Amino acid sequence: MSDAKPRTSAKICGMGHSMKRKEDPRFLQGKGNYIDDITLPGMLWLDIVRSPIAYGKIVNIDASKALEIDGVLAVLTGKDLEAYNLHWMPTLMSDTQMVLPTDTVMYQSQEVAGVIATSRYAAADGVAAVEVEYEPMKPVIDPFQALEDDAPVLRTDKEGQEDNRIWHWEAGDKEATDKIFAEADVVVREKMHVPRIHVASIETCGCVADFNPVEGHLTVYMTTQAPHAIRTVLALVAGHVGLSEEKIRVVSPDIGGGFGGKVPVYPGYVVAIAASVVLGKPVKWIEDRMENLQADSFARDYHMDAEVAADASGKIRALRIKTLADHGYSDAQAAPSKFPAGLFSICTGSYNMENAYAEVDAVYTNKPPGGVAYRCSFRVTEAVHCLERVVDTLAHKVGKDPATLREENFIPKEAFPYHSPLGWEYDSGDYQAAMDKAKEMIGYDDLRREQAEKRARGELMGIGVCSFTEVLGAGPSKDFDILGIKMFDSAEVRVHPTGKAIARFGTKSQGQGHETTYAQIIAEELGLPAAHVQVEEGDTDTAPYGLGTYASRSTPTAGAAGAMAARKIRDKAAKIAAHLLEVSEEDLEWEPGTFSVKGAPDKSVSIQDCAFAAYTNLPEGMEPGMEATNYYDPPNLTFPFGTYICVVDIDRGTGEVSVRRFVAVDDCGNIINPMIVQGQIHGGLTQGLGPALFEEIPYDEDGNNLAGSFMDYLVPTAVETPAWETGHTVTPSPHHPLGAKGVGESATVGAPPAIANAVVDALAHLGVTHMEIPIRPDRVWEILAAKGVAK
Amino acid sequence: MRIEEKFTVAASADTVWAFLTDPERVAAALPGAEIAEQIDETTYSGGMSVKVGPLAAAYTGTVAFELDEEAKSAVVHAKGQGKAGMGNADMRMTSRVVALGPGETQVTVEADLSVTGILAQLGRGMMQHVSRKMFKEFTEVLGKELS
Numbered sequence: 016m017s018d019a020k021p022r023t024s025a026k027i028c029g030m031g032h033s034m035k036r037k038e039d040p041r042f043l044q045g046k047g048n049y050i051d052d053i054t055l056p057g058m059l060w061l062d063i064v065r066s067p068i069a070y071g072k073i074v075n076i077d078a079s080k081a082l083e084i085d086g087v088l089a090v091l092t093g094k095d096l097e098a099y100n101l102h103w104m105p106t107l108m109s110d111t112q113m114v115l116p117t118d119t120v121m122y123q124s125q126e127v128a129g130v131i132a133t134s135r136y137a138a139a140d141g142v143a144a145v146e147v148e149y150e151p152m153k154p155v156i157d158p159f160q161a162l163e164d165d166a167p168v169l170r171t172d173k174e175g176q177e178d179n180r181i182w183h184w185e186a187g188d189k190e191a192t193d194k195i196f197a198e199a200d201v202v203v204r205e206k207m208h209v210p211r212i213h214v215a216s217i218e219t220c221g222c223v224a225d226f227n228p229v230e231g232h233l234t235v236y237m238t239t240q241a242p243h244a245i246r247t248v249l250a251l252v253a254g255h256v257g258l259s260e261e262k263i264r265v266v267s268p269d270i271g272g273g274f275g276g277k278v279p280v281y282p283g284y285v286v287a288i289a290a291s292v293v294l295g296k297p298v299k300w301i302e303d304r305m306e307n308l309q310a311d312s313f314a315r316d317y318h319m320d321a322e323v324a325a326d327a328s329g330k331i332r333a334l335r336i337k338t339l340a341d342h343g344y345s346d347a348q349a350a351p352s353k354f355p356a357g358l359f360s361i362c363t364g365s366y367n368m369e370n371a372y373a374e375v376d377a378v379y380t381n382k383p384p385g386g387v388a389y390r391c392s393f394r395v396t397e398a399v400h401c402l403e404r405v406v407d408t409l410a411h412k413v414g415k416d417p418a419t420l421r422e423e424n425f426i427p428k429e430a431f432p433y434h435s436p437l438g439w440e441y442d443s444g445d446y447q448a449a450m451d452k453a454k455e456m457i458g459y460d461d462l463r464r465e466q467a468e469k470r471a472r473g474e475l476m477g478i479g480v481c482s483f484t485e486v487l488g489a490g491p492s493k494d495f496d497i498l499g500i501k502m503f504d505s506a507e508v509r510v511h512p513t514g515k516a517i518a519r520f521g522t523k524s525q526g527q528g529h530e531t532t533y534a535q536i537i538a539e540e541l542g543l544p545a546a547h548v549q550v551e552e553g554d555t556d557t558a559p560y561g562l563g564t565y566a567s568r569s570t571p572t573a574g575a576a577g578a579m580a581a582r583k584i585r586d587k588a589a590k591i592a593a594h595l596l597e598v599s600e601e602d603l604e605w606e607p608g609t610f611s612v613k614g615a616p617d618k619s620v621s622i623q624d625c626a627f628a629a630y631t632n633l634p635e636g637m638e639p640g641m642e643a644t645n646y647y648d649p650p651n652l653t654f655p656f657g658t659y660i661c662v663v664d665i666d667r668g669t670g671e672v673s674v675r676r677f678v679a680v681d682d683c684g685n686i687i688n689p690m691i692v693q694g695q696i697h698g699g700l701t702q703g704l705g706p707a708l709f710e711e712i713p714y715d716e717d718g719n720n721l722a723g724s725f726m727d728y729l730v731p732t733a734v735e736t737p738a739w740e741t742g743h744t745v746t747p748s749p750h751h752p753l754g755a756k757g758v759g760e761s762a763t764v765g766a767p768p769a770i771a772n773a774v775v776d777a778l779a780h781l782g783v784t785h786m787e788i789p790i791r792p793d794r795v796w797e798i799l800a801a802k803g804v805a806k
Numbered sequence: 807m808r809i810e811e812k813f814t815v816a817a818s819a820d821t822v823w824a825f826l827t828d829p830e831r832v833a834a835a836l837p838g839a840e841i842a843e844q845i846d847e848t849t850y851s852g853g854m855s856v857k858v859g860p861l862a863a864a865y866t867g868t869v870a871f872e873l874d875e876e877a878k879s880a881v882v883h884a885k886g887q888g889k890a891g892m893g894n895a896d897m898r899m900t901s902r903v904v905a906l907g908p909g910e911t912q913v914t915v916e917a918d919l920s921v922t923g924i925l926a927q928l929g930r931g932m933m934q935h936v937s938r939k940m941f942k943e944f945t946e947v948l949g950k951e952l953s
Binding site: 064065067068069123142143144145146147148149151715717718719720721723724726727 | 888891894924926927
């Protein structure tokens with residue numbers, strides 16, 4: 016349970032060392048290479064005409080005035096693309112989506128036409144000069160209304176589509192669950208909405224498409240989290256116009272934040288590629304901030320109705336959740352094929368219960384398509400928020416402290432591997448240990464005493480607890496694929512003669528620090544200093560095939576592949592070492608970086624010696640060189656967990672919630688780089704604070720996006736963000752080669768319910784059992800006013 | 807968006823009614839509005855430009871009048887398309903003219919306004935204020951014209 020001392024020296028810097036990030040010098044000096052830093056000779060610019068209305072017919076597109084502008088070369092419309100059958104594309108969920116419309120627009124900010132010009136300015140002027148005449152129609156904005164009998168069918172383009180339903184998904188034993196509910200002592204219920212939000216990464220989306228008409232070769236520099244998958248999709252959808260996979264190169268350079276928003280293929284990319292193919296010149300497209308916030312895939316938007324059945328003492332017996340998922344115009348999620356509702360079935364969380372049943376119905380509305388897994392491994396945020404909120408309602412109902420009620424319901428550590436009622440096999444866990452540590456760090460009992468005193472004085476203070484279980488690292492190929500491609504990942508490690516190495520991976524860092532973490536994994540396994548391992552990702556011409564970085568899958572999949580490839584090299588190095596030391600392999604001992612002869616420690620060779628010999632002095636019959644590749648198909652997902660405790664104070668005059676303290680105890684198994692893990696948790700907590708208190712994309716009845724700029728879409732800044740207090744416990748994953756689990760998304764998942772629970776806890780004595788997020792001051796103040804406690 | 811306004815004019819109800827049902831005179835009194843041509847007996851084409859904070863939007867479209875002479879009640883339906891991708895606007899406005907005395911008339915206006923695009927997104931916090939200001943200017947002109 017305690018932290019083991021690193022196995023390697025500080026010079027080697029393997030696992031457990033807080034190595035400074037190898038990528039930071041270039042980022043901190045402004046020397047990163049992002050899409051917008053790429054300029055190619057003869058490059059043109061694309062800017063996009065977007066729909067101001069949410070739903071309507073296109074009567075006419077008049078580009079004549081745009082084409083008169085100096086520098087404007089072409090205006091591409093859906094009709095132009097239709098000639099090549101490129102006016103539509105499949106989504107990653109096998110739904111369909113327009114690239115550019117031929118007759119109807121389906122959501123505000125939808126791409127309507129592309130203007131190609133010799134400069135960004137001329138392109139923007141061209142966009143303003145394109146006159147599009149619309150015949151507006153009444154949009155369907157409310158997902159519940161979308162299901163009503165008289166609602167217009169939105170996707171008339173889809174054969175056999177007779178209503179606005181997309182799919183129905185369910186998990187668990189409904190009958191057995193209903194039976195428990197019928198006989199349970201206590202049933203609590205909360206309806207809640209986890210609203211539509213946006214990843215709002217610092218860098219917006221964009222690409223430079225460069226088609227070489229002589230060679231028929233396409234290079235696309237692109238803001239993508241999954242370059243290989245994109246290349247395959249491009250080959251599949253554009254094969255008929257001559258783009259075949261060996262002639263497509265996708266390069267994902269430095270990425271300024273992805274968070275799931277850079278997994279989908281947006282129409283802008285396709286229009287840029289089409290424009291480059293048509294004009295035979297490189298074409299750059301970069302979104303501005305409002306385009307990014309309004310048109311790119313949203314996240315969440317789950318309306319959940321959750322119930323928990325328990326006995327009189329608060330022992331949870333069953334969980335039942337009915338959900339309506341608003342997907343907008345198209346199901347453009349980026350979830351694995353067999354998981355239309357993502358990994359929502361993790362909703363039984365950290366608690367042992369007899370049974371559970373969850374269902375999700377997905378519907379179309381006139382909003383942008385989605386939804387992406389914003390830093391949450393496919394709908395885990397929604398599931399955890401729902402469960403952790405309703406568990407608090409149960410604690411309130413049976414009159415127990417929410418921490419105590421959780422402890423009494425935890426899956427005991429002896430029960431792992433644990434089979435959840437909805438079909439998961441949790442790899443490992445010790446939930447009580449994380450709870451104990453969090454309570455100790457924050458001084459839980461003292462806080463409860465303080466709260467009682469303050470409450471007596473009329474002050475509003477709340478303590479919120481969340482004990483989440485995450486499910487990360489998709490995933491085992493028997494269940495996990497995207498458009499049929501299995502979700503393994505890969506590493507290719509090559510050690511040069513002088514003992515330095517290059518390691519390439521199928522994933523793509525967007526700020527996670529892969530260049531450092533992966534180097535440390537190789538260092539751990541080979542004993543080469545991490546400083547001597549160069550990590551490369553993101554170029555489909557050089558990196559091994561992999562499904563990319565999202566769902567906290569890099570360490571569970573590609574990280575494991577790196578370890579396995581390094582072990583193959585170490586096995587070969589052992590044979591070389593035996594040859595150099597003139598002993599048999601069985602007589603060797605391995606300490607990171609050194610093979611020595613058992614009983615004669617002064618007789619040794621270094622891994623660097625072995626590398627040199629691999630090119631210069633080989634045992635007879637051995638293949639030269641020192642490299643290995645591994646495609647790692649994980650046997651299971653990883654199930655990190657944690658307990659977060661939050662303290663809030665509420666201003667009775669304004670309704671403002673301030674987070675006074677926030678303790679996050681995470682367990683992600685063995686830690687590779689503690690500093691990077693802590694950084695991931697700090698970032699994740701801040702991205703959990705946002706949706707809890709500020710972030711939401713509301714629409715008015717006409718389908719206008721009411722949070723389409725940073726004036727209205729409020730992301731937390733350093734001013735609103737509390738000083739996070741982090742801690743950890745270590746429960747290794749039994750199946751991961753390094754005992755590691757994913758961690759990048761735990762905090763985004765765990766923070767919102769901890770904050771919401773704290774606010775509800777502050778108001779619980781007034782009879783409040785639930786608050787919808789984001790918990791804006793006006794929402795709180797209305798309750799305070801209604802309860803007569805507003806100042 | 808719902809707009810409700812009420813104002814009094816120092817003129818007879820008949821005079822006010824005659825003014826309010828004359829599209830040319832209304833357009834002349836309303837800042838930013840213009841009538842281009844008459845399409846049929848009750849419909850006109852024209853334009854409207856408004857400024858909401860830093861946003862300027864120019865619409866072209868039609869305005870149709872439905873008059874109830876007896877009750878001195880007019881329903882005006884204006885719809886327009888914004889230039890440069892500014893989105894669409896649609897307004898259905900009901901005005902009633904009631905005599906308060908021989909030389910004093912009250913006009914009540916109820917309108918449902920639906921605006922799409924950037925004006926609705928960024929300007930919605932200001933639109934009530936802008937519409938109130940436009941009504942104030944309109945009634946001032948009306949007062950001057952009829953006095």
